[in-house]
Structures are given as C-alpha cells and as structure tokens.
Amino acid sequence: MSEMNINDAVMTTRLDAVVNWARKNSLWPMPFGTACCAIEFMSVMASKYDMSRFGAEAMRFSPRQSDMMMVLGTVTNKMAPVIRTIYAQMAEPKWVLSVGVCASSGGMYRTYATLQGIDRVVPVDVYVPGCPPRPESMLYGVMKLQEKIEKESLSMRKDHIGRFYESLARQDAWQAEKGLTGQQTIREMLMDAAGRGEGAIF
Numbered sequence: 351m352s353e354m355n356i357n358d359a360v361m362t363t364r365l366d367a368v369v370n371w372a373r374k375n376s377l378w379p380m381p382f383g384t385a386c387c388a389i390e391f392m393s394v395m396a397s398k399y400d401m402s403r404f405g406a407e408a409m410r411f412s413p414r415q416s417d418m419m420m421v422l423g424t425v426t427n428k429m430a431p432v433i434r435t436i437y438a439q440m441a442e443p444k445w446v447l448s449v450g451v452c453a454s455s456g457g458m459y460r461t462y463a464t465l466q467g468i469d470r471v472v473p474v475d476v477y478v479p480g481c482p483p484r485p486e487s488m489l490y491g492v493m494k495l496q497e498k499i500e501k502e503s504l505s506m507r508k509d510h511i512g513r514f515y516e517s518l519a520r521q522d523a524w525q526a527e528k529g530l531t532g533q534q535t536i537r538e539m540l541m542d543a544a545g546r547g548e549g550a551i552f
C-alpha cells in the first residue's frame with residue numbers, strides 16, 4: 351500500500367475564509383421595492399441577466415428567510431420605521447444594498463416627505479448609483495458586496511449589528527415614553543443625531 355502524502359489529504363485555512371466563502375455565494379435577497387427601480391430589478395432576476403449566476407436567486411418576501419435587503423426605490427419618512435422593522439427581522443448576518451439615487455439620497459425628491467437616504471436609519475453596505483441603475487450595475491453591486499463579505503471577520507459583523515439593535519431599543523423606549531408614532535420617533539431621533547453632528551440614528 352502506497353503511503354499517503356499528508357499534503358494531498360489535508361487543507362488548512364481560516365474559519366473566517368470558509369464561512370465567508372459560503373456566505374457570499376448563498377445570498378438570499380429580500381426585495382424592498384417601492385418604485386421604478388424595482389421594475390428594473392425584475393430584469394436582473396430574469397433569464398438575460400440571471401442573478402442566480404451569483405448564487406443569489408432564492409428571492410424571499412419574508413425577512414426571516416433573507417439576508418440581503420435590496421432597497422429599490424424612493425423611501426418616505428413614513429416607511430422609515432417599516433424598513434427598520436424588516437431589517438431587524440432578517441436572518442443574521444445580513445447586508446443591505448441601496449439601489450438607485452432615491453434610496454441612497456432621496457434623489458430628486460428633496461421634500462419633507464422623503465427620507466434623504468436610507469443610511470440614516472439602517473446600515474448600508476453597498477450603494478448602487480443611477481436612476482434607474484442598469485441591471486449590470488445592480489449585479490456589480492452584488493459582486494462588490496461579495497468582495498466585502500470575503501474580507502469581513504465574524505466578530506466585526508456582531509459589533510456592526512449591535513449598534514443597530516441598541517438604536518432600535520432606544521426607538522421603542524422613546525416611542526413608549528413620549529406617546530409618538532414610529533415616524534415621529536424616528537424624526538426626533540434624526541434631529542437628536544443632527545444636534546450631535548451625526549447623520550444616522552444608529
């Protein structure tokens with residue numbers, strides 16, 4: 351019987367590398383589509399562009415079965431508490447793609463009713479520019495997210511999400527204490543953050 355070379359039978363690596371490899375190739379999108387960008391997104395999932403080439407075709411409309419939220423369209427202030435709840439309900443670890451200028455900055459809607467960027471209320475990992483972004487841009491955004499996941503450490507993710515949950519607990523406490531709606535509470539939290547020179551509430 352020939353002797354087995356140990357180098358042929360054993361491979362060593364880091365736990366982070368293996369886990370991140372699995373994570374980046376099995377993203378489950380949660381489409382948060384509110385406007386025209388969501389229509390553009392439909393072609394990303396269809397046969398020509400075919401997002402399943404990136405392992406991300408298992409689209410779910412339940413946040414509990416998704417780990418990549420894709421915000422596709424204009425988000426109003428009224429929707430801000432909803433987007434936070436959905437993000438909180440998603441499976442961990444989770445990531446957010448802000449698709450199009452409306453989601454990223456309010457776009458052309460510089461109005462009192464529109465949230466001027468979803469990164470004020472949820473942590474965004476990748477921004478996809480454009481109005482609407484072409485399907486290739488959305489796929490490039492997913493590839494950029496995969497690159498980011500590859501470089502993450504497992505503990506870094508925990509810190510990242512911890513800050514969001516703290517802000518959610520603060521939101522609940524303020525809402526109960528002051529008798530406000532979710533939208534009013536987030537507006538107060540944004541004003542409070544602005545007073546400290548910060549743009550986000552987490």
Ligand code: SF4
Binds near residue numbers: 424
């Ligand atoms: S970025 Fe342009 S295409 Fe996308 S939701 Fe806004 S207006 Fe519509």
